[in-house]
Amino acid sequence: MKIKFLGATECVTGSCHLLNIDEYNILLDCGLYQGSDGKENRNSEIGFNAEDIDLVILSHAHMDHSGRIPLLFKEGFKGRVICTKGTADLSNIMLIDCAHIQVTDANWKNKKREEKGLEPIIPLYDIKDAEESLKYFEGYDYDEKISILPNIKLIFRDAGHLLGSAICEILINEMEETERKVVYSGDIGNVNLPILRDPTPVSQGDIVIMETTYGNKEHKAVEENLHQLVEIVKKTFEQGGNIIIPSFSVGRTQEIIYALNKYVEQGELTHCKVYVDSPLAKDTTKIFEKYEEYFDSDAKGLIKMGDNPLKFKGLYFTESTEESIALKDIKEGLVIIAASGMCEGGRVVHHLKNNLEREECAVVFVGYQSEGTLGKKILNGDSEVKIFGEEIQVKAKIYNLEGLSGHGDKKVLHNWLKGFKNKPNTVFLVHGEGDSINSFNREITSKGYKSVIPKKNQEFIL
Ligand SMILES: [Zn+2]
Ligand SMILES: [Zn+2]
Structure with a gap:
């Protein structure tokens, strides 16, 4: 068996790992690189021959895990994409949306390129490519033993990170003496999140590939963060401002709605208008x-x-662009939840432009902000940021409710690893940046685990 790490190596996006078992090539995820620090340029080179891949196992529907699957088909992949039923349904919405973004982005860039006399660029893939790829998605239940290839079986366990998200257990040569198990964590969820169950512990595995997004940080409890959110809403309304919550349309948004539902129905939040400004969020x-x-x-x-x-008085879903633009005229009493979660495009950027310069407003981050993104710059306390080519002063109050993140903190990650009764032969650490992945590596090494931080394109024979 061989494993090659093609993405999410020492960074949090572009998840893609190639398992070679006997004559079979299995991809674990095929995600997009995200962030405006140049990593996106890596998306067009997938780094292997798509026709050689037999099967894709998809851990969950986030773009950093699934966003290059249409490209894979475009380049000649003809196999199945195995995921949970929830992931298959969410992918139907999310990959079409992603294709739409790819096309819009390319058109925008091409206008600029034309002015400079440069050759046009081709979008990574278009809506047709995405639709075509979605025909090959197969959804399964959690805890079901699925025969995916001769002598290879797969079980999905609930990862508690997003609806349908899974920890993937891959059982190889199950009936023979040489039975081995590869466990791919996907993204490991936070504990006590609204709606979602906690991540499932796994008790046995020979090879473990695990994420380390928050390998060096402890979150506040979810409950505490939700209380803080309510206090922020109350205070901002008193001051006559709006609250902007940049959030992925899928997952975090529903969890925030769920949480606000509770406070509105308990009467703790009154006269609160919550606009979910995303055409995706409703579906x-x-x-x-x-x-x-x-x-x-x-x-x-x-x-x-x-x-x-997921419904309460005062909750509205806006769909059309006109409805979204109309929110600009409302200066107070609104909670606007809009994508993208890292402020790298989407309607939230317009709302930031309209509200960031007003000190009575607030921006509340509820998810991970990757290096190089607009979200990270605002969070870092930059006093000025560039939005649509304009310098915008940051005067609004900035809050970070990291405890509402869909990712477990270092305690959750350590506990999940402790769930293995015997230490795995090797623990490969992925999906983490800088000190996060390095300090997690140091800590588990000191506890006697054999762990490795693979480099991009590094291959291991196991
Ligand atoms: Zn994820
Ligand atoms: Zn991820």
């Missing part, structure tokens, strides 16, 4: 409602009592 919320079986016990309890936790 996604419908998918969430379809998968109540994946919810944690609290959310299931509310539904049993007849309360839909």
Whole structure:
């Protein structure tokens, strides 16, 4: 068996790992590089021959894990994409949206290039490519043993990170003496998140590939962060401002709605208007409602009592661009949740432009901000940021509720690894930057784990 690390090496985006078992080539995820620090340029070179791939195992529907699957098909891949049912449904929305962004981006860049007399660039893929690839997605249940290739089986366990997100257990030569298990963590969820269950512990594995997004940080408890959010909303409203929450349309947005639902219905938040300004969020919320079986016990309890936790008085979904633009004229009393989560495009950028210069407003980050993104710059305390070519002063209050992140903190990661009764032969660390991945590596090495931080394109024979 061989494994080659093609992406998310010493960074958090572009997840893609190639497993070679007997004559079979299996890809674990095929995600996009994101962030405006040049990493995006890596997207066009996938680094292997797409026709040689037999199968893709997809851990979850986030773009940094799935966003290059249409490109894979465009380059000649003809196999199946195996994922959970929830991931298959979410991918239907998200990959089409991503294709749309690719095309719009390329058109915008080409206008600029034409002015400079440069050759046009071709989008990574278009909507047709995305639609074509989606025909090959196969959704399965959690905990089901799936025969994917001769002598290779797969089980998805709930990763608690996003609806449908999975930890992938790959069982090789199961009936023979040489049985081995590769465990790919995908993204490991936070504990006590609204709606989602906690990540599933895994007790056995020979080779482990795990994420380290927050390998050096401890989050505040989710409950504490939610209280803080309510206080921020109250205070900002008193001061006559709006609250902007940059959030992925898929996942984090539904969790925030769920949390606000509770405070509105308990009467703690009054006269609160929440606008979910994303054409994607409405469709996604419908998918969430379809998968109540994946919810944690609290959310299931509310539904049993007849309360839909994703609906409340004062919650609005805007779809058209006109509705979105109209929000510009409302100066106070709004909570606007809009994508993208790292402020790298999407409607949130317009809302930031309209509200960042007003000191009575607030921006609340609820997810990871990667290096080089606009979100990271605002979070870092830059007093001025560039938006649509204009210098915008940052006067609004900036809050970081990292505890609402979909990623477990270092404690969650350590606990998950401790769940293995015997130490795995090798733990490969991916999906982490700088001190986060390095300090996690140091800590587990000191506890006797054999761990490796693979470099891009590094291959290991196991
Ligand atoms: Zn993710
Ligand atoms: Zn990820």
